């Protein structure tokens with residue numbers, strides 16, 4: 001039974017799929033402190049959070065069973081990603097489900113700050129009919145600067161057009177072509193800062209974006225501009241904003257997010273009449289909360305059930321066209337890695353992967369992660385290594401990874417060859433997918449073979465002499481080990497040869513040492529690919 005802890009308020013409807021799963025039990029326990037989480041996290045396989053829970057390295061260290069942290073939303077700045085990667089904890093988010101909701105909140109904030117709605121509301125409900133203090137401005141014909149033209153920024157731009165605004169956009173990934181499609185003028189930060197009547201920020205908080213709007217930017221802004229932050233506290237320098245309001249540069253600001261959340265009781269924003277605030281409500285609609293919870297629950301369920309996943313925050317994304325080519329090879333790659341690791345004696349120093357055929361045309365890094373996972377799992381334990389941390393663990397152990405590519409794959413469409421070098425030996429295995437036959441190992445060291453990489457295998461090296469096959473068969477038979485398939489390969493008649501057997505049950509160590517005593521048999525090694 002997998003145990004999932006939900007430590008922030010997450011939509012019940014959205015996590016229904018998890019709650020209904022027969023193999024999952026869900027505990028909802030929002031609002032725990034770090035110490036309280038550290039005390040209980042050891043029992044859980046998955047943790048579901050929003051932005052409130054800070055998932056620290058301490059929590060992850062205590063989460064000995066923790067496989068996945070699911071963020072029901074976009075921002076993962078509350079999760080220690082390097083610590084997660086190091087421990088092989090997969091971090092996933094739900095980036096699409098709250099885009100429209102957050103965009104609409106941004107618009108609500110922009111209109112509220114243009115028309116002083118919260119301030120007017122407060123006066124009206126207090127019994128004062130004040131129609132003089134709240135003269136607003138129209139959005140029509142105003143210049144809106146959008147910093148960060150990703151999902152939310154682009155949706156804001158689309159809606160701003162309908163309001164008759166002129167839009168300047170900046171994003172390192174915004175192309176001229178896309179800007180034109182969105183009806184946005186591609187601009188620089190400086191352009192936007194100097195010319196906008198309204199600025200809205202929609203970037204993540206990174207060392208580069210931290211205080212992207214600070215004193216030097218406020219100094220050159222149009223007098224009377226208004227600014228909105230429904231992305232992340234810290235993008236706009238809070239102290240510099242208060243100064244810019246005092247200097248009459250900024251006429252109004254609308255903030256949904258703060259550098260420290262919740263803000264201290266004496267935070268200057270809370271008493272400034274020109275600043276309106278909401279408590280990080282950007283994603284808080286029924287629809288968005290259901291969407292993100294559904295997305296994250298599905299992914300968490302797949303990860304817990306070991307169904308290959310394609311996207312994680314702590315792993316580079318795989319484009320769909322590349323995934324189509326690579327995905328069928330993920331399981332084969334892992335098995336080839338495991339196979340060659342079981343053959344190799346001594347500490348692995350170098351892994352060489354050769355991709356031949358169509359595979360050579362695409363970015364094969366995701367497949368390499370599976371191969372390395374297969375190799376390292378043999379030594380470190382399958383529960384310790386996954387595709388998120390496999391490369392990191394190899395690097396940590398100074399294992400050199402060499403990737404080679406060639407367009408010619410002998411007679412196959414694709415061929416994946418994995419060699420391992422240790423101080424003692426160099427071993428090699430190659431595999432492919434054959435239409436109608438599935439996964440095949442087609443080469444072991446220098447011997448061509450045709451073996452399905454599954455189940456219990458015994459690899460025997462021997463001299464090519466008559467009687468060997470019979471002797472091996474009789475010994476295994478007399479020990480009640482049934483041979484399902486057998487392959488023999490040799491270099492030259494009478495030279496060195498190998499035999500690969502698939503057996504129905506694991507042959508004990510004693511049987512393997514009996515095999516080695518047979519005449520002309522050099523080595524026998526059991527390989528498990530379950």
Ligand SMILES: NC(=O)C1=CN([C@@H]2O[C@H](COP(=O)(O)OP(=O)(O)OC[C@H]3O[C@@H](n4cnc5c(N)ncnc54)[C@H](O)[C@@H]3O)[C@@H](O)[C@H]2O)C=CC1
Nearest residue numbers: 074075102148149150151152171202203204230231282283
């Ligand atoms: N207030 C709230 O409740 C919510 C806040 N958010 C936050 O909103 C922000 C945007 O979210 P999405 O649009 O979904 O993310 P996104 O990843 O689709 O867009 C972010 C964009 O920022 C751009 N960017 C990065 N560095 C930049 C820079 N120096 N200058 C300009 N652009 C830069 C990126 O290229 C990307 O296109 C995130 O910080 C997210 O955490 C998201 C949902 C709800």
Ligand SMILES: O=C(O)C(=O)COP(=O)(O)O
Nearest residue numbers: 050051052073074075283
């Ligand atoms: O999705 C995001 O990045 C958000 O900031 C939303 O945060 P929340 O899930 O409402 O705590």
